Amino acid sequence: xxxxxxxxxxxxxxxxxxxxxxxxxxxxxxxxxxxxxxxxxxxxxxxxxxxxxxxxxxxxxxxxxxxxxxxxxxxxxxxxxxxxxxxxxxxxxxxxxxxxxxxxxxxxxxxxxxxxxxxxxxxxxxxxxxxxxxxxxxxxxxxxxxxxxxxxxxxxxxxxxxxxxxxxxxxxxxxxxxxxxxxxxxxxxxxxxxxxxxxxxxxxxxxxxxxxxxxxxxxxxxxxxxxxxxxxxxxxxxxxxxxxxxxxxxxxxxxxxxxxxxxxxxxxxxxxxxxxxxxxxxxxxxxxxxxxxxxxxxxxxxxxxxxxxxxxxxxxxxxxxxxxxxxxxxxxxxxxxxxxxxxxxxxxxxxxxxxxxxxxxxxxxxxxxxxxxxxxxxxxxxxxxxx
Amino acid sequence: xxxxxxxxxxxxxxxxxxxxxxxxxxxxxxxxxxxxxxxxxxxxxxxxxxxxxxxxxxxxxxxxxxxxxxxxxxxxxxxxxxxxxxxxxxxxxxxxxxxxxxxxxxxxxxxxxxxxxxxxxxxxxxxxxxxxxxxxxxxxxxxxxxxxxxxxxxxxxxxxxxxxxxxxxxxxxxxxxxxxxxxxxxxxxxxxxxxxxxxxxxxxxxxxxxxxxxxxxxxxxxxxxxxxxxxxxxxxxxxxxxxxxxxxxxxxxxxxxxxxxxxxxxxxxxxxxxxxxxxxxxxxxxxxxxxxxxxxxxxxxxxxxxxxxxxxxxxxxxxxxxxxxxxxxxxxxxxxxxxxxxxxxxxxxxxxxxxxxxxxxxxxxxxxxxxxxxxxxxxxxxxxxxx
Numbered sequence: 001x002x003x004x005x006x007x008x009x010x011x012x013x014x015x016x017x018x019x020x021x022x023x024x025x026x027x028x029x030x031x032x033x034x035x036x037x038x039x040x041x042x043x044x045x046x047x048x049x050x051x052x053x054x055x056x057x058x059x060x061x062x063x064x065x066x067x068x069x070x071x072x073x074x075x076x077x078x079x080x081x082x083x084x085x086x087x088x089x090x091x092x093x094x095x096x097x098x099x100x101x102x103x104x105x106x107x108x109x110x111x112x113x114x115x116x117x118x119x120x121x122x123x124x125x126x127x128x129x130x131x132x133x134x135x136x137x138x139x140x141x142x143x144x145x146x147x148x149x150x151x152x153x154x155x156x157x158x159x160x161x162x163x164x165x166x167x168x169x170x171x172x173x174x175x176x177x178x179x180x181x182x183x184x185x186x187x188x189x190x191x192x193x194x195x196x197x198x199x200x201x202x203x204x205x206x207x208x209x210x211x212x213x214x215x216x217x218x219x220x221x222x223x224x225x226x227x228x229x230x231x232x233x234x235x236x237x238x239x240x241x242x243x244x245x246x247x248x249x250x251x252x253x254x255x256x257x258x259x260x261x262x263x264x265x266x267x268x269x270x271x272x273x274x275x276x277x278x279x280x281x282x283x284x285x286x287x288x289x290x291x292x293x294x295x296x297x298x299x300x301x302x303x304x305x306x307x308x309x310x311x312x313x314x315x316x317x318x319x320x321x322x323x324x325x326x327x328x329x330x331x332x333x334x335x336x337x338x339x340x341x342x343x344x345x346x347x348x349x350x351x352x353x354x355x356x357x358x359x360x361x362x363x364x365x366x367x368x369x370x371x372x373x374x375x376x377x378x379x380x381x382x383x384x385x386x387x
Numbered sequence: 388x389x390x391x392x393x394x395x396x397x398x399x400x401x402x403x404x405x406x407x408x409x410x411x412x413x414x415x416x417x418x419x420x421x422x423x424x425x426x427x428x429x430x431x432x433x434x435x436x437x438x439x440x441x442x443x444x445x446x447x448x449x450x451x452x453x454x455x456x457x458x459x460x461x462x463x464x465x466x467x468x469x470x471x472x473x474x475x476x477x478x479x480x481x482x483x484x485x486x487x488x489x490x491x492x493x494x495x496x497x498x499x500x501x502x503x504x505x506x507x508x509x510x511x512x513x514x515x516x517x518x519x520x521x522x523x524x525x526x527x528x529x530x531x532x533x534x535x536x537x538x539x540x541x542x543x544x545x546x547x548x549x550x551x552x553x554x555x556x557x558x559x560x561x562x563x564x565x566x567x568x569x570x571x572x573x574x575x576x577x578x579x580x581x582x583x584x585x586x587x588x589x590x591x592x593x594x595x596x597x598x599x600x601x602x603x604x605x606x607x608x609x610x611x612x613x614x615x616x617x618x619x620x621x622x623x624x625x626x627x628x629x630x631x632x633x634x635x636x637x638x639x640x641x642x643x644x645x646x647x648x649x650x651x652x653x654x655x656x657x658x659x660x661x662x663x664x665x666x667x668x669x670x671x672x673x674x675x676x677x678x679x680x681x682x683x684x685x686x687x688x689x690x691x692x693x694x695x696x697x698x699x700x701x702x703x704x705x706x707x708x709x710x711x712x713x714x715x716x717x718x719x720x721x722x723x724x725x726x727x728x729x730x731x732x733x734x735x736x737x738x739x740x741x742x743x744x745x746x747x748x749x750x751x752x753x754x755x756x757x758x759x760x761x762x763x764x765x766x767x768x769x770x771x772x773x774x
Contacts, residue, residue: 001629003402008395014646015390209626211613212634215606223599239596242388246646247599255642258633259401 023058030091080107098142105150141191143252145173160275189339190282263370272358291386410445417478467494485529492537528578530639532560547662564628576726577669650757659745678773
């Protein structure tokens, strides 16, 4: 186990009807906030009405900025910053999924940074603080509700980049599994793939002696595997969505990564995909993750055997570890496919003409990866394996 | 799953040599602190020297108060409060295990309360705030390093009582598994029993649909079962102690209790035992927990079957759930015994003459318990089962 520091200060308010406490929670920080949301589904479901009523009841004024798209755009962040500056706003309330929360964090960071907020994402500048952010979560997926990270796409050049600071963790996140009842199945499935990826990107490590976090990760993956099909089969299954929603936060609250080297290659390789093709991040992960696994598993076969046996209950072939490892990867791919997700680029209508460009954007002349270092050629090979 | 709120703000600084950062961490809060510790073992091991050097290097002045005993005493808390008041101290640094940390929290709460601090423990008053507390942990056991609770014994009448407030959670806790190398085996074993109890008191619930927290709990218990014997066999096994130390914090950071009714009867029943007889809390738990299980398991046999099968790998007898359940309880008892712990009151030289008195003190004419409500008679019966 490696040395580590862990702190996650986000307050989680979980369960039925909890969105009705948002006014009270918000009022602890500010009486004038930016209400940030996406394409307007929260208006159809009634969540918008419940949230705004709670804000009004608590005497919290709000200025609205909707329109966040999946793979949130830099231009809207600029708009949000201007809106906040013009209205003397000092708190961002995100009502939505990962994209809305990430956009809110971008605005929050930009409000406290003198230069261009995009410089933070390009690592040309460093944030020292941010406005506080609160969350009403609408989909279990990104884990952004208790993480300090934000992923944003700059339209010009289709560049997708991230930042991460502890002070960007939301002050509170309200998680009511009932809001999942109106999610389209495909979104639930994409969210599930994202959650699985967050766990696996911490799980696949060469760091030895990480039994507790291994077992906690396996516990969380098993819970996902058991509950996602149930939630898809019965979209008003509170119990199934409650497991998925809490697992989604747990997958990305940083506990599962403590004491171990992590490997976020698949996320980065996928980011280039959804940056260019604008497919759902979770769908991209369902395509990329199995391909990455097939490309790297020989570096640490035993870890992939453990994954196969403990997570997928594969009967171990003790004489042939590679066979067991590959069976685990196949089980993951089957799982994603059973959720209605694409597992090949062809399923998403993506051809190979931009592999080089995406790999170049992803890594340039450098490398990424913890379990196995990957250069540009490796990444092209992974895209090829994903065809 | 029940609705819940979860927030744990403690910063964990984990790994080799981390005690050397204590000055830097402490200086963020105060330049004049109370250095609180136990019987002086930290002086023998050199930990005291490293901590005080780090404080001095960071320009932090300290006033010392050692002498905390296991089952920490109210009288020392009074002394600590007076010392802090006389010296203008506004931060308590606990270097020790659960008793030292709990004593530090008592002083911290007492410093911000106008009345007698003991009234807080008697629920005759409520604390609104406390001085900040920092921790350098010396034994994985109590979980007090990231909890908001404090358990203290008033010598007169041998009353053991607890308080719990979110603002009592330590601001930071420094966990270096190397400090465990000098622990006597019996203390390591007692700590392990305490950790197992913290998990089990959350695990044994009637709340349905708590799959994620069930599996996380089972993962943590399995890790303990695998690593405690290794640590006892080789007391300088860093990897084993690292697993135990992180599991000990995880067992009591409140994540495993989210969304479920808990049952802290065994802790309360044990508190009367160690309050009167002054045996180690963990040893008392190793005696009481199996007895409590034998007394209550019929209320929810399936849960005890799950415990037996998933945690202890008992081969399930599908035709006889009670048999499987009892086999799980027997395995737990065997495990405690294999660690050198007493599992019967007789092993600790305790006879039955004060059962009535302890049960009366524990519950009076009321009840305790979540899985099964227990009155005074039930508690006497549990003490009898523990003979």
